[in-house]
Amino acid sequence: MLEVKGLSKSFGGFLAVNKATLEVNKGEIVAVIGPNGAGKTTLFNLVTGIIKPDNGQVIFKGEEITGLPAYKTCKKGITRSFQVVNIFSRLTVFENVRISVLSQQGKTYRWFTSSKEFANEETVELLESVGLIHRKDNVCGALSHGDQKVLEIAIALAGKPELLILDEPTAGMSPEETARCIDLIKRLSQSLGLTILFCEHDMELVFAIAQKIMVMVRGSTIAQGPPDEVRRNQQVQDAYLGGS
Amino acid sequence: MAKKPLIILLLVAAALLLLPFGLPRFYIYLTALIVTMGLLATSLNFALGYGGIYQLHHGVFYGTGAYATAVMITKLGYSPWLAFIAGPLAAAALSLVMGIICIRLSKLYFGMLQISLGSLVWAIVYRWYSFTGGDDGIHGISIPSLIGSSKGAYYFTMIVAGLAMFFMYRILHSPFGSTLQGIRDNAVRSQAIGVNVRLHQLAALVMAGFFAGVAGVLFVVVDNSVFPDMLFWTLSLEITIMALLGGWFTFLGPMLGAAVIVSLRTFVSTYTEYWTFAMGLLLMLVILFLPEGVLGKVFEIWKRRKSLEVRS
Numbered sequence: 001m002l003e004v005k006g007l008s009k010s011f012g013g014f015l016a017v018n019k020a021t022l023e024v025n026k027g028e029i030v031a032v033i034g035p036n037g038a039g040k041t042t043l044f045n046l047v048t049g050i051i052k053p054d055n056g057q058v059i060f061k062g063e064e065i066t067g068l069p070a071y072k073t074c075k076k077g078i079t080r081s082f083q084v085v086n087i088f089s090r091l092t093v094f095e096n097v098r099i100s101v102l103s104q105q106g107k108t109y110r111w112f113t114s115s116k117e118f119a120n121e122e123t124v125e126l127l128e129s130v131g132l133i134h135r136k137d138n139v140c141g142a143l144s145h146g147d148q149k150v151l152e153i154a155i156a157l158a159g160k161p162e163l164l165i166l167d168e169p170t171a172g173m174s175p176e177e178t179a180r181c182i183d184l185i186k187r188l189s190q191s192l193g194l195t196i197l198f199c200e201h202d203m204e205l206v207f208a209i210a211q212k213i214m215v216m217v218r219g220s221t222i223a224q225g226p227p228d229e230v231r232r233n234q235q236v237q238d239a240y241l242g243g244s
Numbered sequence: 245m246a247k248k249p250l251i252i253l254l255l256v257a258a259a260l261l262l263l264p265f266g267l268p269r270f271y272i273y274l275t276a277l278i279v280t281m282g283l284l285a286t287s288l289n290f291a292l293g294y295g296g297i298y299q300l301h302h303g304v305f306y307g308t309g310a311y312a313t314a315v316m317i318t319k320l321g322y323s324p325w326l327a328f329i330a331g332p333l334a335a336a337a338l339s340l341v342m343g344i345i346c347i348r349l350s351k352l353y354f355g356m357l358q359i360s361l362g363s364l365v366w367a368i369v370y371r372w373y374s375f376t377g378g379d380d381g382i383h384g385i386s387i388p389s390l391i392g393s394s395k396g397a398y399y400f401t402m403i404v405a406g407l408a409m410f411f412m413y414r415i416l417h418s419p420f421g422s423t424l425q426g427i428r429d430n431a432v433r434s435q436a437i438g439v440n441v442r443l444h445q446l447a448a449l450v451m452a453g454f455f456a457g458v459a460g461v462l463f464v465v466v467d468n469s470v471f472p473d474m475l476f477w478t479l480s481l482e483i484t485i486m487a488l489l490g491g492w493f494t495f496l497g498p499m500l501g502a503a504v505i506v507s508l509r510t511f512v513s514t515y516t517e518y519w520t521f522a523m524g525l526l527l528m529l530v531i532l533f534l535p536e537g538v539l540g541k542v543f544e545i546w547k548r549r550k551s552l553e554v555r556s
Binding site: 016048050069070071072073074079080082086087088089090091095096098100102103104107108110111112113114116118155158159171195242 | 262389414415417418419420421422423425426428429430432433434435436437438439441450493
């Protein structure tokens with residue numbers, strides 16, 4: 001479904017992503033792991049069009065989408081959450097999700113009817129599915145960190161993606177919140193048949209839910225395959241798992 | 245829930261309608277001027293407070309609306325009514341052109357370029373004596389007799405400004421308005437959910453320019469004159485202060501700010517020419533103690549009380 005070939009990006013001489021390759025098939029849960037600064041977030045930014053690559057190709061459903069701006073990759077069916085919480089902080093939880101639903105429905109240029117008449121059911125449904133409905137009237141800035149991360153996912157889901165990209169979904173979460181988040185991700189994959197690509201530091205989480213793992217070190221892909229294979233890979237152990 | 249504000253709004257509207265009876269002409273003029281400036285500040289806030297766009301030279305669209313109207317009436321001999329419609333359209337057109345040029349830059353750079361381009365427009369108006377009257381401006385613009393009297397001008401201003409405010413309110417509460425506020429809060433996120441950020445911002449700029457043009461027309465009706473200061477950047481600064489003072493995340497805040505600033509200028513300047521000193525002092529107090537503006541603070545207290553009521 002998603003194919004990344006030889007993707008590179010440098011920032012002022014620093015090669016953040018260096019000929020990265022990645023393959024994600026429909027329905028899979030794929031994890032990208034790697035030490036801090038390995039280029040995982042940059043890779044996601046390149047795929048979703050937040051920044052443009054210097055070299056390489058991104059192919060989604062057989063169509064080249066390399067360098068397409070973010071608002072277009074979203075319409076193609078790729079939505080994402082962000083590592084650092086990235087929401088509309090002055091708006092309520094409900095409004096946050098509604099904007100995304102409105103955008104998905106192509107209604108953001110409606111300029112005279114009240115917003116309150118649009119997308120209410122879809123928004124409620126989404127908030128229920130991620131378990132945030134009881135917080136719907138809270139201003140987002142006032143939510144706990146864990147809830148904000150879940151809201152991130154809800155906003156991304158509202159775009160009705162085929163491929164959902166989650167950038168460290170559980171970063172900074174308490175153990176209980178992490179467990180809830182894992183449940184959510186699994187459920188989304190099973191019930192909606194979503195293809196999910198995520199990166200994560202929590203190895204337990206990665207090996208618990210990923211069907212395939214891609215390992216990045218210093219911007220390059222050094223291994224890719226099922227969890228067991230990756231775990232046994234000598235190169236990965238040396239570079240990342242530290243032989244532990 | 246929304247009953248209380250509605251009642252207050254109706255009371256204010258009734259008071260404004262009855263005001264011309266029993267008040268000296270000067271106060272009728274002053275009130276019309278306040279509403280005009282308030283409309284201008286609200287249109288600025290449309291881009292600044294709701295759109296998060298650094299609209300640093302909004303006055304230029306106000307001036308363009310006013311000048312387009314004035315020139316059409318006095319130099320080109322068109323019907324004033326036609327000129328009243330053309331004014332806002334001219335402002336919107338200028339806003340579109342400047343917007344297309346500036347929107348590529350982000351944040352403060354957008355504002356800087358806008359100030360430069362706006363100053364260019366000012367310089368043209370200031371220098372082109374034969375067409376714009378140069379630094380004298382244009383005076384004694386003939387207004388249709390229906391709205392030529394001070395009362396007529398007053399009611400015309402109230403009706404047009406009321407309509408413009410209503411339209412802006414509707415737009416800001418539409419999906420377009422919600423999206424705009426989303427962009428303000430987080431442009432990157434908006435992109436990632438499929439919003440074409442620049443196109444939405446450009447549309448918002450054109451609308452804000454249009455309503456600034458409407459305010460420009462109202463000034464012509466109220467004052468029967470135009471002058472280059474209307475496009476000068478200090479006026480843009482003044483309306484920005486109005487928006488900040490009244491509360492730039494509230495819809496009616498800028499209107500309140502306009503009332504404060506215009507009154508201050510009118511009354512304090514009768515005692516001392518250093519009226520800006522009083523404004524500076526007031527502004528410092530607001531920034532230190534009411535960073536969300538006067539109306540922002542009122543809403544905050546109101547909300548807190550309401551949540552207390554719910555709890556008890």
